[in-house]
Amino acid sequence: MIEIRFHGRGGQGAVTAVKILASAIYLEGKFTQAIPMYGTERRGAPVAAFCRVDDTRIRERDLVHEPDMVVVLDPLLNRSVDVTDGLKKGGLVIVNHPGAAKDTGLAGDFKVATVDATKIALDVIGRPITNTAILGAFAKATGLVKLESLAEAVKSELPARLIPTNVDAMKKAYEATNAPVDASGFKKAEIVKKTSTQPMISYSRNVSDWRVIRPVVDKAKCVGCKRCWVYCPETAISLVDNKAEINYDYCKGCGICSEECLVHAIKMEREEV
């Protein structure tokens, strides 16, 4: 049995990714299981999902604790979650990261393959939803599933209008995947567990690493109408000298302010990794 664990953030599509993967591998004649881990998901918060593959019907009903492979949909996730926890020796990590394997902050007795899935998703789909792109990279790095099967499986999981771009993102990621590299000599990034005694609202925790894209205010264009201030769900916007000022500790990068700004003074820019 092959066990795979997906790490992502709410909104990146980790749950849909495991369902597409399970359907695709089933199309190739193997038994599969796709399990989401449900809790209090919201956009940006760390989530996990699991996939099992076997030659016979799968009877295990627990979560995956010792995966053979780990897929990470977000480049900064390993700063707050130990994504390689329990990963089998000699295992494989496929991570969405713009840099090389050594820059990912993942280190241990396993291999790391990288792909800049966020860039591909933004270019092709227009939104930083990286699940289909990372599946293309998964197909390339593992050889466990064919690209055609994934393209077929997408049809039952996504609305028709989204299929062409997502299949395209898969193909682009398949071609752009960097081959797996041994990670035993790398330096592991420190995992900072952000704890708080306060209720878990944005005021009591720093959510800056939940962001993929950040709003940037063009102060020259801003007319101080407070529209963004009204619409920001995190109250992360204040008015300083009658111009919008964003508190990036509490901004999750949802982009509502940019959508709502009538004078187009707020642009969304990709976060540096």
Place this chain on the structure above:
Amino acid sequence: MKSEVMVGNKAVAYATKLARANLIAAYPITPQTTIVEYLSDFVAGGDLKAEFVTVEGEITAQLVCLSGSIAGARTFTATSGEGLLYMSHALHHTARYWAPVVMAVCNRSVRTMQPDHTDLLAQRETGWIQLYCENNQEVLDTGIMAYKIAEDDRVRLPVAYALDGYVLSFTAEPVEIPDQEKVDAWLPPFKTQYPVLPETWDHDLEEYKKHWAQGKGINEPFTPFAGDENFSHLTMVSWGKGHDLQWRWRAHQEAMMRAKKVIREVNEDYGKHFGRSYGNGLLEEYRTEDADAVIVAMGTLASTSRVAVDNLRKQGKKIGLVKLKSYRPFPDEEFRDIGKRVGTIGVIDRNISLGENGIAYGSIRSSVYDLKDRPKVLGFYAGLAGREVRVRDIEKAAEMTLKGAEGAPTWIG
């Protein structure tokens, strides 16, 4: 026959569609919500010809199904946890009117949103048949079988079939979908026993008019079973035997007992037609042939237990599994038979009757009490409030069962 990787909730929706339920009323609650969503998609897309009634709560959902069923509709509802508790008094009414409503329950603990069986087991005195499923395929098959069991003339009782919330409701795995024609051939359209609408009633309207013309009225039952007191419940007459209505409970109990035979038959017949059956319908034995001891589990715990039993068998340990599928009616004869063969029975309950013990534990212990040479019965609690149950947890319970260790019920996991 098609097959698809689908979540448990979609399997429920497919079963309902294949059974051609034509009246659906449900109120959304996590983790049941997507059942209602899939079904409303089917109805809106024209794939399922049904009246979809949106209601303001679970009591109404159940009462719409009850009244619709009396009028001749094949009905379906679904709920979870607190929604089921809110529905509780209506459950009694549906059972009391012998309306063969079918309901899917995504088990949800009343302590968290995660699964345990306490929600449905708390309804065990409502007079509903209760079936617990271990995988999505069984969910789909049971969803079809439920109608055949409920609508059988010897039963005519409502059926609830359960799937563990999240663990099945949101886990996707391959499920084979039977052909509609085959299901149609196996499951005939529903006819009500109640004379409400002539077109949905399975008696001759002219005969019924004569019955009234002869001045017999409602005090003389008009059903194919008129005169058979076991079936006099089907007449809606509640004063036929004076004011003593205890017979209503007695008749209900007798129907529940008859249901055991019907469940066995329907399960076997389903196997003949669709190639899949589940034990004898009431329970399933797994590797119990030469077992010294067995563990008993319900729902998805049975699935995980199979892996644990296989692992221990590899080590030469003679352990088996009994999957308890039907909690109501309870297969006490089967447990007596198992009790004669094994030394110890370890019951793993994903539920608790607070102040006493695990619910299945109590029932099984009571079943084997009259045996001359009765086995030890041990109780374990696992997976309550959605706590994850790993294979090693079940192995631990199985090892303790093999040792026959005495003691009060043990919490594992």
